Amino acid sequence: MTGQILAQLCVSGALIGLVYALVAYGFQLTYATSKSLNFGQGELVMVSAFFSLTLVEWHVPYVLVILFGLLFGALLGIFSERTSVRIALEQKNEGWILLTIILGLFLNSCAENIWGRDDRPFPTPISSTPIHILGVDVTPIELSVAVGVFAVMAAVELFKRRTLLGKAFEAISADRDAGELMGISASSTVMLSYALSGVVAAIAGILVSPITTVGPTMGAAVVLKAFSVAVVAGLESGFGIVVVGMFLGALESIASFQVGSGWREAPGLILLILALAVRPTGIFGRAVIRKV
Amino acid sequence: MWKRLLLIRGAELAMFVVLLALPLGINNPYFLGLLTLLAIYGILLIGLDVSVGYLGQINLAQSAFLGLGAYAAGIMLARWNCGFITCCIGGTAFAVAMGALLALPSLRLEGPQFALATLSFTAVTVIFLNESEWLTNGAQGLTVPRPPLFGHDLSPKEFYWLCMALMALTWIAMRNLLASQWGRAFEALRDSPIATDAMGVGTYRHKVAGFALGSGLGGLAGALYAFNFQYLQPQTYTYDLTVILLLGVVLGGRKSLWGAFVGATLVALLPNLLSNRTLFIGISAAGLVFSIIAAARGLLRRTTKPFQALAPVVATGVLVAGGALVSNTEDWRRAIFALMLFSVVVGLPEGLMGFASKFLTNLFRIPPQVLPEPSPLESVLPERRERTATPILEMRDLKRWFGGVKAVDGLSMKILSGQIHGLIGPNGSGKSTVVNVVSGLYTPTSGELVLRGETLPSGSLLKTSRAGVARTFQNLQLFTGMNALENVMVALRGAYPVSRNLPLVLLGLGRREEARARADALALLEFVGLRKEALTPARDLTYGAQRFLEIARAVARKPDVLILDEPAAGLSHMDIQRQMEVIKKVRDRGVTIVLIEHHMDVVSGLCDVVTVLDGGKLIAEGSPAEVKRNPKVIEAYLGEVESKPALPTATA
Numbered sequence: 001m002t003g004q005i006l007a008q009l010c011v012s013g014a015l016i017g018l019v020y021a022l023v024a025y026g027f028q029l030t031y032a033t034s035k036s037l038n039f040g041q042g043e044l045v046m047v048s049a050f051f052s053l054t055l056v057e058w059h060v061p062y063v064l065v066i067l068f069g070l071l072f073g074a075l076l077g078i079f080s081e082r083t084s085v086r087i088a089l090e091q092k093n094e095g096w097i098l099l100t101i102i103l104g105l106f107l108n109s110c111a112e113n114i115w116g117r118d119d120r121p122f123p124t125p126i127s128s129t130p131i132h133i134l135g136v137d138v139t140p141i142e143l144s145v146a147v148g149v150f151a152v153m154a155a156v157e158l159f160k161r162r163t164l165l166g167k168a169f170e171a172i173s174a175d176r177d178a179g180e181l182m183g184i185s186a187s188s189t190v191m192l193s194y195a196l197s198g199v200v201a202a203i204a205g206i207l208v209s210p211i212t213t214v215g216p217t218m219g220a221a222v223v224l225k226a227f228s229v230a231v232v233a234g235l236e237s238g239f240g241i242v243v244v245g246m247f248l249g250a251l252e253s254i255a256s257f258q259v260g261s262g263w264r265e266a267p268g269l270i271l272l273i274l275a276l277a278v279r280p281t282g283i284f285g286r287a288v289i290r291k292v
Numbered sequence: 293m294w295k296r297l298l299l300i301r302g303a304e305l306a307m308f309v310v311l312l313a314l315p316l317g318i319n320n321p322y323f324l325g326l327l328t329l330l331a332i333y334g335i336l337l338i339g340l341d342v343s344v345g346y347l348g349q350i351n352l353a354q355s356a357f358l359g360l361g362a363y364a365a366g367i368m369l370a371r372w373n374c375g376f377i378t379c380c381i382g383g384t385a386f387a388v389a390m391g392a393l394l395a396l397p398s399l400r401l402e403g404p405q406f407a408l409a410t411l412s413f414t415a416v417t418v419i420f421l422n423e424s425e426w427l428t429n430g431a432q433g434l435t436v437p438r439p440p441l442f443g444h445d446l447s448p449k450e451f452y453w454l455c456m457a458l459m460a461l462t463w464i465a466m467r468n469l470l471a472s473q474w475g476r477a478f479e480a481l482r483d484s485p486i487a488t489d490a491m492g493v494g495t496y497r498h499k500v501a502g503f504a505l506g507s508g509l510g511g512l513a514g515a516l517y518a519f520n521f522q523y524l525q526p527q528t529y530t531y532d533l534t535v536i537l538l539l540g541v542v543l544g545g546r547k548s549l550w551g552a553f554v555g556a557t558l559v560a561l562l563p564n565l566l567s568n569r570t571l572f573i574g575i576s577a578a579g580l581v582f583s584i585i586a587a588a589r590g591l592l593r594r595t596t597k598p599f600q601a602l603a604p605v606v607a608t609g610v611l612v613a614g615g616a617l618v619s620n621t622e623d624w625r626r627a628i629f630a631l632m633l634f635s636v637v638v639g640l641p642e643g644l645m646g647f648a649s650k651f652l653t654n655l656f657r658i659p660p661q662v663l664p665e666p667s668p669l670e671s672v673l674p675e676r677r678e679r680t681a682t683p684i685l686e687m688r689d690l691k692r693w694f695g696g697v698k699a700v701d702g703l704s705m706k707i708l709s710g711q712i713h714g715l716i717g718p719n720g721s722g723k724s725t726v727v728n729v730v731s732g733l734y735t736p737t738s739g740e741l742v743l744r745g746e747t748l749p750s751g752s753l754l755k756t757s758r759a760g761v762a763r764t765f766q767n768l769q770l771f772t773g774m775n776a777l778e779n780v781m782v783a784l785r786g787a788y789p790v791s792r793n794l795p796l797v798l799l800g801l802g803r804r805e806e807a808r809a810r811a812d813a814l815a816l817l818e819f820v821g822l823r824k825e826a827l828t829p830a831r832d833l834t835y836g837a838q839r840f841l842e843i844a845r846a847v848a849r850k851p852d853v854l855i856l857d858e859p860a861a862g863l864s865h866m867d868i869q870r871q872m873e874v875i876k877k878v879r880d881r882g883v884t885i886v887l888i889e890h891h892m893d894v895v896s897g898l899c900d901v902v903t904v905l906d907g908g909k910l911i912a913e914g915s916p917a918e919v920k921r922n923p924k925v926i927e928a929y930l931g932e933v934e935s936k937p938a939l940p941t942a943t944a
Contacts, residue, residue: 037404087599087638094403097350098542098637101535102630109627220531224415227408262423269412269419276409277397 008136009257010250015142017249018149019208021241023226024233025153026197026204031235032173033186033193034089036096038080040104041201042223047107048073048198049205049214050115053122062125069202076107077198081191089190104219112216119215126210141210148207152200153238169193221265225252228268232275234282244283296658307553308460315449324448325520326560331455332516333556335462337541338549339509342466342502344538345546346475348482349503350403352534353394353410356417357387357507359529361514363421363428366436366524376441380515387511388504395503399496414534421526433525436518455516462509463549468800469505473791473809476782478502480771487769489753490731490762491783492849501794532626536562539633545643554645566621566628576611579632583608583639604639607631660827663777664807666815673816673850676710676882684709684884685730685748685761685853690739692722692729699725701908703739707853712875712885714899714916716892718928722908723888724766727857730886731763732756743852762851764842766858766888772831776822776841779830780813783848787812813848820844820874836867840874847878854878855886860894872897892920904928 023045027037038044052069060068084103088095126144130137160166171179172189180186204222205214212218229248233240248268256264275282311331315324336358343351365383368374374382398409421428428434438446446454469475481488481495488495518524540559545551566572583604590596611631618624640647652658685707692700700722707713717723728734730741735751742748749755762783771779781787787809791802817823820840825833830841839859846854856875860868868891875898879885889895895902896916904912904919906928912919919925 039404039407083603083634087597087603090597091641094350095637095641097404097407098539099634102539102633102637105535105626106630106634109624109630113623113627224412227411231405231408260423262419266416266419269416272412273394273397273409273416276401276405280401280405 004135005257006254009253011136011138012142013250013253014246015138015145015249016208016211016253017229017245017247018146018242019204019245020222020225020229020248021245022149022152022200022204022207023222024230024241024245025156025238026200027226027230028235028238028241029156029197029200030085030190030193031230033169033176034085034190036085036089037100037230037235038077038085038103038194038197039097039100040080040084040107041197041226042219042221043104043107043111044073044076044080044198044201044219045205045208045222046214046216046219047076047111047205048202049122049209049218050111052202052206053120053209053214054115056123066203066206069206070199073198073200073202073205074195075198077194077196077201078191080198081194085190085194086187089187108216108219115216117216119213119218122209122214124210128210145207145211148203152203153242156196156200157238165192224265225268228272230282231272232282234285236286237282237284240282240284295656296661299656299658304463308456311456312453315452321448324452326564328448328452328455328520330556330560331452331459332513332520333537333540333560334459334553335455335509335516336513337537337544337552337556337559338459338462338466339506339513340537341541341546341548341552342478342506342509344541345548345551346470346478346482347499347502349399350407350538351410351503351506352407352531352538353413353417353507354510354537355529355531355534356410356414357391357510358514358517358533359417359421359524359526360390361387361511362518362524362529363434363514364511365515366434366518367427369436369439369518370434374439376439376519379439379519380512383515383518384508384512387514388508391504391507391510392500394507395500399499399503411531411534414529414531418526418530421529428524428526431526433523436522436524438519438522451520455520458512458516462512464800465798466549468802469794469797472797472802472806473782473788474498474502474794474797476774476778479774479778480782483771483773484769486733486753487765487771488782490733490757490765490769491845492754492757492785493782494754505794536629539629543633543636543643545645545647545649548643548645548649550649551643551645555643562629563622563625566625569615569621572621572628573612573615576608576615576632579635580605580608580612583635586639600638604635607635607638663814663826664811666818666823667808667811669815669819671815672812673819673847673881673883675880681708681710683707684744685886686740686742687726687730688740688742690726690729690741691737692725692734693737698908700729700736703905703908703910705903705910705913707884707886708901709852709884710879710882711900712879712887712898714895714902715886715888715905716890716895716902716919717905717911721905721928723905724857725908726905727763727855727886727888730756731761731855757849760849760852761855762846762849762853763855764846764857764859766861768838768842770830770838770841770845773829775827775829776817776833776837776844777810777813777826779841780816780845780848781809783845784809784812785848785850816844816848817841819847819877821870836863839863839867840871843871843874843878847883851883853884853886855888857888858890859887860889860891868894896920 023041026041031037048069051072052065055065055068080100080103084099085096088099126141128139128141130139160169168184169189169192171184172186176186225248229241229245233244251267252264255267314327336354340351340354343349361383364386365379368379368382394413398406401409422431477493477498480493481498485495536559540555541552543558544555587601587605590601611628615621683706687703687705690700690703703726715723729736732751732753732755740747741750743759748759771782788805790805791797814823814826817826820843822837822840822844825837833841843859860871863871872894875885887899899916902916902919903910904925911924911928912922
């Protein structure tokens with residue numbers, strides 16, 4: 001393998017890896033407020049992508065497609081929280097794992113029946129003619145992924161730091177009980193985090209679809225890698241998921257070139273198990289002291 | 293007693309007789325195939341219930357173990373021409389080994405991380421089976437002709453009987469396991485892993501063994517699955533299957549053999565259920581009516597919250613409406629399953645069988661178990677006669693720092709045998725850290741712990757507990773799901789020499805030990821005055837009784853040194869008096885006691901020696917009266933004062 005091919009594999013892999021990082025970011029948002037995450041997140045990505053595709057097919061302008069897509073994602077996020085997470089959090093058990101898995105199953109089955117089982121292309125106004133930069137080919141679509149991912153993450157971080165609602169979000173993440181005593185509603189904050197997480201999932205769907213096509217199985221493929229990214233990086237570090245996401249994306253594109261495309265997903269999964277075995281809090285996470 | 297046994301065992305026996313007899317009456321190959329599948333799924337789900345029900349972990353790897361068992365058996369047959377029994381054993385053993393391999397790193401994790409690890413394992417397994425064409429034939433699939441058993445070609449009926457017999461054996465073995473110390477250990481580690489270790493049971497090893505066993509059953513089911521379908525394909529064992537299996541267990545009811553069986557029935561019959569539209573609409577309508585009744589009852593009596601009451605009604609309502617509207621129900625198979633599950637998980641968290649067993653217990657008035665006579669106390673907690681007061685536990689320059697905080701900073705003290713040694717100090721003086729370091733929860737930053745002249749292992753609750761130091765917890769760490777008697781039985785030291793061997797337990801050889809352990813535990817409950825509450829679940833005991841139960845449980849360790857961490861916190865005056873009597877009685881049996889306490893009257897009334905800590909350092913030591921007069925102690929509690937102040941009393 002020449003250096004140039006390697007560089008090419010790394011760059012295009014890393015750009016896709018940013019999408020995994022974005023989905024993983026959605027996990028971090030809900031984990032921060034409620035220590036729970038949506039196992040049906042992949043289906044949120046997929047359903048939002050299908051919804052946006054339908055809008056595109058109805059000739060809705062691209063900007064509005066994105067806007068409605070985000071809104072739809074937020075609604076799905078709120079729906080997940082209301083149906084599958086809140087009851088388990090109220091009972092202080094891990095029922096949300098089961099309930100979000102059930103929700104994912106339901107959404108997947110609905111999508112299959114509404115939009116069909118085939119993979120479909122997602123048309124976009126952004127060009128897919130490669131540009132030659134420093135000996136590596138990059139398409140504007142791939143670049144739009146990078147721009148989109150960073151823009152969304154920056155926007156959410158700004159929201160958390162600059163607005164009152166965002167500060168409430170941070171307060172509940174830091175200490176739920178203290179936050180509630182200060183008059184912040186923890187359950188609304190958790191719902192907000194799920195709405196944000198849904199928005200992030202919808203953007204991930206819209207960004208990745210032009211590259212990978214849209215199909216009922218796209219969610220499962222993305223979510224497994226997002227899980228790996230979130231666990232390997234740790235569920236707290238936003239910087240960590242970007243680094244690990246890009247690394248993992250590059251790694252899998254090299255693996256699929258060298259070993260065979262069937263093995264494409266193996267490195268991420270093995271990394272996940274290894275990370276959990278060696279460092280359960282993730283590379284960028286902090287250990288907690290047990291108290292009795 | 294007999295009624296209970298007759299009804300429970302009778303129902304099991306009746307079910308197996310009917311299942312075994314069914315093929316004699318009905319000669320339909322399709323029906324026989326379903327029954328065979330039911331037996332195989334039964335074994336698979338009983339295995340899955342070990343981790344999902346008893347260990348309380350969301351396990352998404354059971355389909356991988358089914359696949360690994362199936363392929364191991366298939367490859368042994370295809371490559372090395374092994375026989376029926378060898379293949380079954382091979383499939384099981386391979387799954388046990390892989391299960392242990394996965395469990396070793398993953399079971400240190402809790403909650404979502406464990407679910408993710410198992411999910412990844414399933415995905416990696418499918419990739420491996422798909423891509424390793426040299427071994428598994430990849431996506432083309434592997435043909436596995438059913439080998440003869442002892443030279444006899446099995447007919448479909450005979451194969452069914454074999455599978456059903458194996459399921460019955462699995463059932464019996466599992467029942468033996470769950471009725472033993474193992475079953476209690478599983479339950480205990482789910483309620484409080486810290487207390488499980490502190491009671492010398494070993495959270496981690498029980499988790500790994502339990503998970504490996506469940507995986508092994510998955511492997512056995514896999515081998516039978518291979519010989520049933522005689523054709524294997526990697527795509528069978530993906531996420532979809534694993535989710536459906538998991539949800540089957542939940543739907544049937546966790547922590548129940550019957551629940552696993554009901555779940556298996558549903559998973560096996562689901563495709564047929566959906567192909568018959570009238571039947572499907574009938575069942576969902578029944579579900580709707582049931583959930584409406586349950587919702588109305590729950591809302592009127594205010595026992596359920598609106599969401600919990602109404603969500604199942606909406607979900608089953610969508611099912612009925614959908615059944616009427618949608619033309620092909622089979623295409624919506626997974627959505628339908630999801631809706632059914634959603635209503636059960638929200639409305640009946642204990643699953644169908646959890647609900648049914650409560651209902652039937654009331655209906656038939658199944659009496660609770662009868663308790664034996666308690667053993668004589670002398671045989672449970674033999675009195676030790678060491679009146680010479682030699683040092684039994686020593687701390688030498690013990691330090692525990694958390695970053696810059698020196699919680700314990702160079703503490704040296706000796707605890708003499710047969711004494712009650714008080715450890716007091718203002719809040720934040722490092723008492724709890726000392727307890728946590730000595731009992732093994734924290735590893736000391738430096739320093740040494742010596743018990744009876746030998747170095748005490750550090751940094752492991754389990755090892756410390758086994759070395760002879762027991763403790764109670766300031767914030768109660770009872771096994772809340774178990775009754776008082778079981779709480780004590782878990783901790784009983786040296787009561788289970790046979791039950792430590794998993795194979796012997798599966799064969800049911802631990803029965804005699806169980807009877808003895810019950811009597812012993814009852815004696816300890818009587819010792820602390822809780823004999824009447826023996827069968828009350830720990831979470832339903834009064835707060836005072838829970839404190840006494842903590843002591844009884846720690847005493848069951850038959851410890852050399854017993855550490856009581858603020859045992860009187862929050863107790864009423866009367867309970868405090870009773871507790872002081874109990875603590876004296878424990879000391880009189882020859883157990884050395886370290887008492888951390890805030891109530892000065894308790895400390896004065898009980899302690900032979902008192903050590904006072906402040907800022908992680910020892911500031912005074914002596915008899916309670918001496919310590920109370922010590923100016924440094926007074927300063928630590930009240931701040932610097934000029935004239936002689938009043939005595940420090942309860943501070944917390």
